[in-house]
Amino acid sequence: xxxxxxxxxxxxxxxxxxxxxxxxxxxxxxxxxxxxxxxxxxxxxxxxxxxxxxxxxxxxxxxxxxxxxxxxxxxxxxxxxxxxxxxxxxxxxxxxxxxxxxxxxxxxxxxxxxxxxxxxxxxxxxxxxxxxxxxxxxxxxxxxxxxxxxxxxxxxxxxxxxxxxxxxxxxxxxxxxxxxxxxxxxxxxxxxxxxxxxxxxxxxxxxxxxxxxxxxxxxxxxxxxxxxxxxxxxxxxxxxxxxxxxxxxxxxxxxxxxxxxxxxxxxxxxxxxxxxxxxxxxxxxxxxxxxxxxxxxxx
Amino acid sequence: xxxxxxxxxxxxxxxxxxxxxxxxxxxxxxxxxxxxxxxxxxxxxxxxxxxxxxxxxxxxxxxxxxxxxxxxxxxxxxxxxxxxxxxxxxxxxxxxxxxxxxxxxxxxxxxxxxxxxxxxxxxxxxxxxxxxxxxxxxxxxxxxxxxxxxxxxxxxxxxxxxxxxxxxxxxxxxxxxxxxxxxxxxxxxxxxxxxxxxxxxxxxxxxxxxxxxxxxxxxxxxxxxxxxxxxxxxxxxxxxxxxxxxxxxx
Numbered sequence: 355x356x357x358x359x360x361x362x363x364x365x366x367x368x369x370x371x372x373x374x375x376x377x378x379x380x381x382x383x384x385x386x387x388x389x390x391x392x393x394x395x396x397x398x399x400x401x402x403x404x405x406x407x408x409x410x411x412x413x414x415x416x417x418x419x420x421x422x423x424x425x426x427x428x429x430x431x432x433x434x435x436x437x438x439x440x441x442x443x444x445x446x447x448x449x450x451x452x453x454x455x456x457x458x459x460x461x462x463x464x465x466x467x468x469x470x471x472x473x474x475x476x477x478x479x480x481x482x483x484x485x486x487x488x489x490x491x492x493x494x495x496x497x498x499x500x501x502x503x504x505x506x507x508x509x510x511x512x513x514x515x516x517x518x519x520x521x522x523x524x525x526x527x528x529x530x531x532x533x534x535x536x537x538x539x540x541x542x543x544x545x546x547x548x549x550x551x552x553x554x555x556x557x558x559x560x561x562x563x564x565x566x567x568x569x570x571x572x573x574x575x576x577x578x579x580x581x582x583x584x585x586x587x588x589x590x591x592x593x594x595x596x597x598x599x600x601x602x603x604x605x606x607x608x609x610x611x612x613x614x615x616x617x618x619x620x621x622x623x624x625x626x627x628x629x630x631x632x633x634x635x636x637x638x639x640x641x642x643x644x645x646x647x648x649x650x651x652x653x
Numbered sequence: 654x655x656x657x658x659x660x661x662x663x664x665x666x667x668x669x670x671x672x673x674x675x676x677x678x679x680x681x682x683x684x685x686x687x688x689x690x691x692x693x694x695x696x697x698x699x700x701x702x703x704x705x706x707x708x709x710x711x712x713x714x715x716x717x718x719x720x721x722x723x724x725x726x727x728x729x730x731x732x733x734x735x736x737x738x739x740x741x742x743x744x745x746x747x748x749x750x751x752x753x754x755x756x757x758x759x760x761x762x763x764x765x766x767x768x769x770x771x772x773x774x775x776x777x778x779x780x781x782x783x784x785x786x787x788x789x790x791x792x793x794x795x796x797x798x799x800x801x802x803x804x805x806x807x808x809x810x811x812x813x814x815x816x817x818x819x820x821x822x823x824x825x826x827x828x829x830x831x832x833x834x835x836x837x838x839x840x841x842x843x844x845x846x847x848x849x850x851x852x853x854x855x856x857x858x859x860x861x862x863x864x865x866x867x868x869x870x871x872x873x874x875x876x877x878x879x880x881x882x883x884x885x886x887x888x889x890x891x892x893x894x895x896x897x898x899x900x901x902x903x
Binding site: 511512515522524525527528530531577581 | 710
């Protein structure tokens with residue numbers, strides 16, 4: 355009993371601080387929304403696009419702060435601006451797509467850094483870059499939860515269309531849907547999600563939350579609906595593990611959350627029953643040791 | 654003008670020209686494809702086979718000329734789900750985490766509501782389509798676990814579930830074993846017999862007379878259209894492919 359009390363006590367200890375509760379809720383919300391989105395991003399091959407958009411929203415967020423409009427507005431504008439600019443550079447010059455993405459998002463990110471450096475502010479905007487999950491106020495938390503709910507809601511309601519878009523956009527077009535619109539929806543949600551996540555883990559680590567959970571779930575199942583359960587579960591587990599370990603080890607919470615996700619991925623990568631690398635090696639060995647059962651085909 | 658109205662039963666291109674920048678995709682292509690027959694679309698790479706399919710699906714808008722699908726402009730035809738498309742193998746990510754039944758269900762999306770929640774009628778259509786292509790026992794498999802030929806049939810089933818009147822198949826026999834090829838051919842003939850318009854683009858000239866009721870020889874415009882044996886005469890092929898085909902004997 356005493357031991358159980360001890361464990362429970364440890365689990366409850368951080369929660370006596372309001373800022374820890376807010377940090378936990380905010381990180382959970384951001385992680386779950388990012389994880390949902392990550393399922394489609396890894397399947398389409400848009401991980402780099404996730405990287406780009408989450409960085410490119412920075413100047414939008416800073417400008418929104420200066421003008422006094424919601425962060426989400428600035429983020430959406432700059433998210434789409436980034437995608438449009440990438441398209442222009444790719445399609446009208448001989449520069450290839452990966453280079454176009456690299457040029458556009460780093461330039462916009464740099465613009466954000468410059469804007470931050472010249473913006474006098476009470477809340478430190480540089481927290482957006484590395485995240486400041488322990489400093490999240492109640493109003494920040496409300497914003498995170500509202501935007502997160504909108505993003506998650508859109509993804510869940512349109513999940514079948516998004517899956518079709520990811521799988522076979524030509525068929526989507528052939529039956530009268532608009533692949534262009536569905537792509538825009540995904541990018542819009544990506545920009546919203548970036549706003550949700552950048553206050554928790556910061557712009558730089560958002561990318562991890564937008565890729566790792568989906569990639570991990572993809573190694574565990576061959577069904578997208580199951581990925582949409584597994585990825586958020588992994589992300590939620592990692593969020594809790596990360597926040598708690600950062601509390602007890604006195605380390606950066608954003609970093610710990612992403613490290614937890616990376617650790618889960620590493621384990622799954624090795625021992626996933628279907629697609630684990632270690633499992634595949636062991637299976638091959640096992641087969642080699644039992645050659646008698648594998649009879650040659652009839653002549 | 655009424656005599657000039659497009660026929661509501663055919664797939665018709667009139668003087669269609671498509672340019673991609675400097676390159677001509679199609680150059681004044683005109684053809685009318687009737688339902689109830691399997692039609693082979695033959696030509697070398699870059700002859701405009703894919704472009705022709707794209708104009709029918711409304712993916713590419715011609716620079717000049719008109720396309721009429723069952724008498725309708727492609728934009729309206731696709732909204733009504735008239736055109737079904739069976740993609741080339743390379744266009745599809747076989748690792749994608751969807752089941753065979755999921756893929757066939759995607760044929761129904763055009764008929765569903767905002768969230769694409771399947772109704773009983775949609776499920777029944779998927780069951781019927783899978784039965785038709787003899788993949789019922791594979792319904793719950795991930796698509797990558799099917800053979801190349803079975804995967805083709807799954808996409809044909811998607812077109813059937815969609816209720817498409819026009820079925821476009823892009824290189825359906827690439828990477829498909831002979832037995833599956835025979836199964837697919839039989840299936841396409843059955844669909845044509847049901848009154849569908851079936852158009853197959855292919856490199857495989859040897860399989861063509863057995864599969865197709867008619868053939869179209871394409872080199873950015875329609876060089877010949879008619880009985881496969883006439884269309885595929887050596888002198889015709891020489892025009893469409895250049896003489897090296899004759900030298901190689903296939």
